[in-house]
Amino acid sequence: MAPLTEKAFVGGTEIDVAPLEVISLKLLLEDDQNERVKLHQAAQSLGFFYVDVSDSKEYLADVEQLYSTTERYFTQPEEAKLRDFMAMDEFRGYKGGKNWGSLEILRDDVLHDKVSLPTVVQPDAATVQHFIEFSHDMVHTLIASLSKTLWPDSAKNLGDVHRANEPSNSSLKVYRGPMLESLADVGDNTHTDGGTLTLLYTDKWGTQIELPWNKEWAWVGAKPGCAIVNVGDTLQTLSGGKLHSCRHRVSQPVAGFQERWAITYFFRPENGVTLATL
Ligand SMILES: O=C(O)CCC(=O)C(=O)O
Numbered sequence: 001m002a003p004l005t006e007k008a009f010v011g012g013t014e015i016d017v018a019p020l021e022v023i024s025l026k027l028l029l030e031d032d033q034n035e036r037v038k039l040h041q042a043a044q045s046l047g048f049f050y051v052d053v054s055d056s057k058e059y060l061a062d063v064e065q066l067y068s069t070t071e072r073y074f075t076q077p078e079e080a081k082l083r084d085f086m087a088m089d090e091f092r093g094y095k096g097g098k099n100w101g102s103l104e105i106l107r108d109d110v111l112h113d114k115v116s117l118p119t120v121v122q123p124d125a126a127t128v129q130h131f132i133e134f135s136h137d138m139v140h141t142l143i144a145s146l147s148k149t150l151w152p153d154s155a156k157n158l159g160d161v162h163r164a165n166e167p168s169n170s171s172l173k174v175y176r177g178p179m180l181e182s183l184a185d186v187g188d189n190t191h192t193d194g195g196t197l198t199l200l201y202t203d204k205w206g207t208q209i210e211l212p213w214n215k216e217w218a219w220v221g222a223k224p225g226c227a228i229v230n231v232g233d234t235l236q237t238l239s240g241g242k243l244h245s246c247r248h249r250v251s252q253p254v255a256g257f258q259e260r261w262a263i264t265y266f267f268r269p270e271n272g273v274t275l276a277t278l
């Protein structure tokens with residue numbers, strides 16, 4: 001039976017909340033079999049779930065710090081941000097418009113000191129590096145666990161196409177996406193993520209996912225001490241369609257301008273990997 005949506009109130013409006021499982025990173029690290037099965041089921045059914053990282057206080061402090069870095073970055077004048085613009089198709093640099101902006105920092109660039117960080121981000125270079133390292137270790141824990149449940153009787157391993165020292169486009173991406181004064185101005189940006197796994201931290205309602213069993217939209221709220229994690233198209237393909245890359249979008253439940261920040265880690269495969277069932 002499909003799990004029921006829950007209800008919440010935002011500014012007096014009742015909303016449907018997606019029934020996301022909470023997976024414990026600590027239990028996965030202890031190789032807990034029940035937790036592994038729970039992760040597999042969550043990745044298979046909704047493809048969206050929480051990962052509880054509340055034991056990792058330093059990492060959560062890094063996330064908090066990144067919110068202020070993000071705010072500081074986006075409140076600069078447009079000319080300053082445009083200095084960080086790369087090509088539209090690159091997984092790095094600043095992109096933006098009137099009511100949105102993103103800044104992407106590639107893991108490889110940070111590891112190999114290839115591209116210098118934007119000036120206002122430089123004081124937080126250590127935070128950026130720690131966040132990327134911890135996020136990367138965490139997604140590796142998730143794919144190691146998923147490999148065991150996807151292929152219990154074989155040596156197939158998602159880690160084989162995500163080797164640590166091979167070039168990849170895994171990145172930290174921070175966003176400005178304010179809630180707008182009028183709901184009529186909110187555009188539709190329904191999509192699936194292309195990569196393997198996405199980690200998301202946000203301070204406000206906004207994320208909506210399409211429930212696979214009835215195609216209805218439900219909201220995903222921030223949960224203290226947890227990352228919101230979702231399966232991307234690459235992982236759906238590598239798993240032979242067993243894991244679900246869920247359609248989602250960013251919208252807003254009520255009218256009224258409010259800034260909204262999001263911090264994401266996009267875990268992507270090694271460059272040049274052929275996308276097919278592993
Ligand atoms: O900001 C959000 O809530 C989600 C962002 C997102 O879906 C994405 O960056 O792919």
Ligand SMILES: [Fe+2]
Nearest residue numbers: 191192193248
């Ligand atoms: Fe997304």
